[in-house]
Amino acid sequence: xxxxxNTGTKRGSTVAKQAEYKITxxxxxxxxxxxxxxxxxxxxxxxxxVYREGKAGGYMHVYIGMEAxxxxxxxxxxxxxxxxxxxxxxxxxxxxxxxPPEAVLGEVMGRKCGTAGGKxxxxxxxxxxxxxxxxxxxxxxxxxxxxxxAFAARYRGEDKVCINFMGDGAANxxxxxxxxNMASLYDLPCVFVIENNEFAMGTRxxxxxxxxxLWKRGLPFxxxxxxxxxxxxxxxxxxxxxxxxxxxxxxRPAWIEIMTYRYSGHGAADNDRQLYxxxxxxxxxxTRDPIARLKKxxxxxxxxxxxxxxxxxxxxxxxxxxxxEICDASPFxxxxxxxxxxxxxxxxxxxx
Amino acid sequence: MALEMTYREALAKSIEEEMQxxxxxxIMGEDIGRYQGTFKVTRGFVEKFGSRSANYNYxxxxxxxxxxxxxxxxxxxxxAGLRPIVEFMTMSFSILALDQIINHAAKVHYMTNGExxxxxxxxxxxxxxxxxxxxxxxxxxxxxxxxxxxxxxxxATVADAYGMMKSAIADDNPVIFYENPGLYTVKGEIxxxxxxxxxxxxxxxxREGKDISLIGYSRMTQVHLAAAEMLAKDGIDCEVVxxxxxxxxDTETIYNSVRKTHRAVVTYEDWRSGGFGGEIVSRIQxxxxxxxxAPVIRVxxxxxxxxxxxxxxxxxxxxxxxxxxxxxxxx
Numbered sequence: 001x002x003x004x005x006n007t008g009t010k011r012g013s014t015v016a017k018q019a020e021y022k023i024t025x026x027x028x029x030x031x032x033x034x035x036x037x038x039x040x041x042x043x044x045x046x047x048x049x050v051y052r053e054g055k056a057g058g059y060m061h062v063y064i065g066m067e068a069x070x071x072x073x074x075x076x077x078x079x080x081x082x083x084x085x086x087x088x089x090x091x092x093x094x095x096x097x098x099x100p101p102e103a104v105l106g107e108v109m110g111r112k113c114g115t116a117g118g119k120x121x122x123x124x125x126x127x128x129x130x131x132x133x134x135x136x137x138x139x140x141x142x143x144x145x146x147x148x149x150a151f152a153a154r155y156r157g158e159d160k161v162c163i164n165f166m167g168d169g170a171a172n173x174x175x176x177x178x179x180x181n182m183a184s185l186y187d188l189p190c191v192f193v194i195e196n197n198e199f200a201m202g203t204r205x206x207x208x209x210x211x212x213x214l215w216k217r218g219l220p221f222x223x224x225x226x227x228x229x230x231x232x233x234x235x236x237x238x239x240x241x242x243x244x245x246x247x248x249x250x251x252r253p254a255w256i257e258i259m260t261y262r263y264s265g266h267g268a269a270d271n272d273r274q275l276y277x278x279x280x281x282x283x284x285x286x287t288r289d290p291i292a293r294l295k296k297x298x299x300x301x302x303x304x305x306x307x308x309x310x311x312x313x314x315x316x317x318x319x320x321x322x323x324x325e326i327c328d329a330s331p332f333x334x335x336x337x338x339x340x341x342x343x344x345x346x347x348x349x350x351x352x
Numbered sequence: 353m354a355l356e357m358t359y360r361e362a363l364a365k366s367i368e369e370e371m372q373x374x375x376x377x378x379i380m381g382e383d384i385g386r387y388q389g390t391f392k393v394t395r396g397f398v399e400k401f402g403s404r405s406a407n408y409n410y411x412x413x414x415x416x417x418x419x420x421x422x423x424x425x426x427x428x429x430x431x432a433g434l435r436p437i438v439e440f441m442t443m444s445f446s447i448l449a450l451d452q453i454i455n456h457a458a459k460v461h462y463m464t465n466g467e468x469x470x471x472x473x474x475x476x477x478x479x480x481x482x483x484x485x486x487x488x489x490x491x492x493x494x495x496x497x498x499x500x501x502x503x504x505x506x507x508a509t510v511a512d513a514y515g516m517m518k519s520a521i522a523d524d525n526p527v528i529f530y531e532n533p534g535l536y537t538v539k540g541e542i543x544x545x546x547x548x549x550x551x552x553x554x555x556x557x558x559r560e561g562k563d564i565s566l567i568g569y570s571r572m573t574q575v576h577l578a579a580a581e582m583l584a585k586d587g588i589d590c591e592v593v594x595x596x597x598x599x600x601x602d603t604e605t606i607y608n609s610v611r612k613t614h615r616a617v618v619t620y621e622d623w624r625s626g627g628f629g630g631e632i633v634s635r636i637q638x639x640x641x642x643x644x645x646a647p648v649i650r651v652x653x654x655x656x657x658x659x660x661x662x663x664x665x666x667x668x669x670x671x672x673x674x675x676x677x678x679x680x681x682x683x
Contacts, residue, residue: 116465126464148428155410178421341466344524
């Protein structure tokens with residue numbers, strides 16, 4: 001499904017009309033979607049609080065508003081087999097791939113229990129055992145790495161694909177175009193997913209992209225290219241599943257632009273969203289909230305009630321608090337760990 | 353038994369043997385396949401590891417001229433456990449890939465707290481060839497030797513080109529393998545042993561002497577050997593220290609020589625100001641101050657972009673005469 005309507009300048013309503021369709025998914029599956037999205041949102045809200053309390057530092061970017069996108073795609077892949085790589089807005093992907101939440105929050109808080117023992121921080125979550133290869137801080141820099149993971153799968157004749165996430169800002173980096181060229185040239189099983197939340201940090205889509213229809217950028221490289229709505233988890237999962245299996249079967253790349261929106265600032269340090277968007281625009285965007293949408297769909301099918309939703313929310317909130325307590329009790333890394341794992345087989349020269 | 357060959361042939365033999373031994377080793381770069389390599393290190397590889405008629409060959413992968421992108425693909429493949437060798441047509445072009453090498457390859461092991469390894473070799477000719485002028489003559493060795501997470505080797509001899517390439521391919525960390533284009537035609541011997549290797553991180557004494565230590569690496573070691581011959585005629589007995597590996601740096605071999613001769617000249621082709629030779633000098637004065645009878649002298653490339661005219665180019669690159677002049681300053 002191609003949505004080609006993004007020619008106006010109104011923000012927050014890029015995909016104004018959401019498609020009507022028949023829901024055939026089971027109540028259990030829908031509840032899992034809902035729980036996953038809600039857990040990410042509550043987890044990220046907790047991260048924001050932790051940051052404000054000074055228990056996390058540096059740069060931290062949360063996924064609030066974009067939950068349906070990661071949930072849809074991470075349920076479309078073979079978890080633990082397929083490769084997943086993304087930039088620094090990376091908590092959700094790790095959580096969905098099975099990384100223990102205390103290891104994610106622990107890393108955000110710079111603690112020993114974190115995925116990298118406190119050496120990476122929020123932007124650098126990794127869990128290769130579950131297929132998650134980070135967690136990268138240079139906008140667009142990880143895109144060739146993802147193609148390299150796909151290259152390795154192809155080289156070895158494995159049946160794996162790589163899902164290579166990036167933001168709309170990254171879609172302008174030169175190395176992304178270089179990678180698209182080679183992904184097509186070498187027939188790499190790599191799905192490039194643009195999480196188009198309409199902002200490259202504080203610069204709006206129309207101010208950073210000469211053509212706002214980023215999906216078209218795959219076409220000159222003879223790559224399957226589409227734009228999809230990322231605010232509807234049911235559709236997202238269906239479409240992602242079709243694309244992932246197409247990529248696996250055809251051994252060809254795909255370039256998929258997903259229209260989404262981040263309700264929070266770019267990072268935890270972005271305290272002035274009104275510099276680049278209005279409150280009215282944000283309010284309009286909230287009408288597309290993927291969690292509220294699924295909840296409404298489930299209620300209309302008789303799969304959910306307000307009471308049940310509140311109970312789930314309370315349960316997940318308690319879970320997030322439990323995770324936080326674990327992390328807060330976890331020590332900071334030992335000073336002598338500073339030299340560990342710079343090399344696999346040696347330590348560098350020590351001292352100042 | 354020993355085999356005689358050029359530096360270029362030793363590199364090719366080493367890479368080919370490792371590719372034959374391990375199907376996870378592959379090589380990628382610009383014009384390395386059908387075109388046989390710009391400096392012909394991969395001559396014949398496409399016929400051995402692929403096919404001229406295929407659109408692409410994964411084991412001998414011709415890439416577009418997009419250094420940043422293909423370097424990143426190599427790094428990603430290494431993160432998945434393959435053992436890529438990335439050829440840069442010249443090390444000057446690796447500047448386009450600095451973000452991938454420094455921000456990604458060098459840091460991934462640390463950022464994952466040891467979960468992900470990056471066994472990759474970045475190799476190619478670095479430094480001046482002949483009249484390639486300002487943008488093709490960079491010495492990138494010192495730039496890379498600044499970066500924790502990388503290993504940097506600069507072999508000066510045919511046997512070391514052969515043996516250190518084996519070690520670089522076997523290493524689980526990113527290794528910068530720096531080949532000076534002036535060395536490709538140098539002849540020498542290698543042991544007739546496909547399992548021969550030279551460890552990374554060990555310097556060596558190529559000529560023993562008692563009066564002064566000439567410390568260098570890559571082609572400057574060859575310059576030192578020639579200068580030592582000339583100085584011997586004047587009765588000055590030079591010890592030639594071949595550093596071989598900049599990161600890790602074998603300071604003990606350097607210090608032992610300085611403690612014996614009490615004088616040292618450090619030569620490097622890179623720009624004199626801020627080059628890696630300055631790091632070596634700094635370490636010597638920190639750790640061997642009481643052993644020195646004279647200041648340690650740097651001989652480096654002139655601090656100018658490399659000019660085209662042959663007479664100007666030769667002026668920029670440290671020569672035997674420059675080394676001899678430096679020796680006479682402190683002797």
